Amino acid sequence: MEDMAMAERMKRPGGGPKTTRSEIVTIRLEPRLRHLAEVAARRQRRTLSSFVEWAIEEALAQVELQERIGIVEENGQPSFNFRKITVADDAESLWDVEEADRFVKLAGRYPELLTHEEQVLWKLIFESSLWPGDFKTKLRDIIRHRDPATKQESALQFERLREHWTTFKAVAAGEMDSSALPKRSDSDSSLPDIERASEDPNMP
Structure with a gap:
């Protein structure tokens, strides 16, 4: 049963073992942007929060100081x-x-x-x-x-x-x-x- 439950979780967007987050950030998204972000997150099989974190990491490699x-x-x-x-x-x-x-x-x-x-x-x-x-x-x-x-x-x-x-x-x-x-x-x-x-x- 546990193996089946694990397999089912892995199938869901953002599946896999949960990792502990040390920081919680509340952000406001315009409805259209949130919907499109959710679509992109599904495409990558991520949760919305996981997608936002990934997007930030990608942006850090582009923003110049x-x-x-x-x-x-x-x-x-x-x-x-x-x-x-x-x-x-x-x-x-x-x-x-x-x-x-x-x-x-x-x-x-x-x-x-x-x-x-x-x-x-x-x-x-x-x-x-x-x-x-x-x-x-x-x-x-x-x-x-x-x-x-x-x-x-x-x-x-x-x-x-x-x-x-x-x-x-x-x-x-x-x-x-x-x-x-x-x-x-x-x-x-x-x-x-x-x-x-x-x-x-x-x-x-």
Whole structure:
């Protein structure tokens, strides 16, 4: 009986073992689009939700971002070039299981995609005590790297950011005073990775 039941489930659209979804997203579809999506889902023997997930994954390989590449101009000034990269291609650099880490990766790599509220939050983080004391003076060296976002991330104290993440969000939302943000400790003065920037501007 169990074998027959399994075979019957496999015949139905979207059949097969169910997988657990960690995120539920509610979307609104215009009736015509929903109907056509259901037709396409049937053609692929998928559930509508499985079809939507597949369609999103396909779209990620087509939507392009502008990745910043650090360069040094002829006059010695640091600057950027840009190259096109798809969201799918940059997925590993953008994803992290921690919300705070994901935000920093997005903000550092694609600040132009931030909402106003996110810009306020990023400014708080950027000007906070979570960076070594000489971070601002080394920023010029950071952007000389081909991958300045990664170099910037290497200087941030992610453990402290995760610890105070809810506080940063509350201050950015105007729900707490900025005095609640973490203070700089005496051990926050070194930045060895950025020191190496002046030795090799093209170091990955």
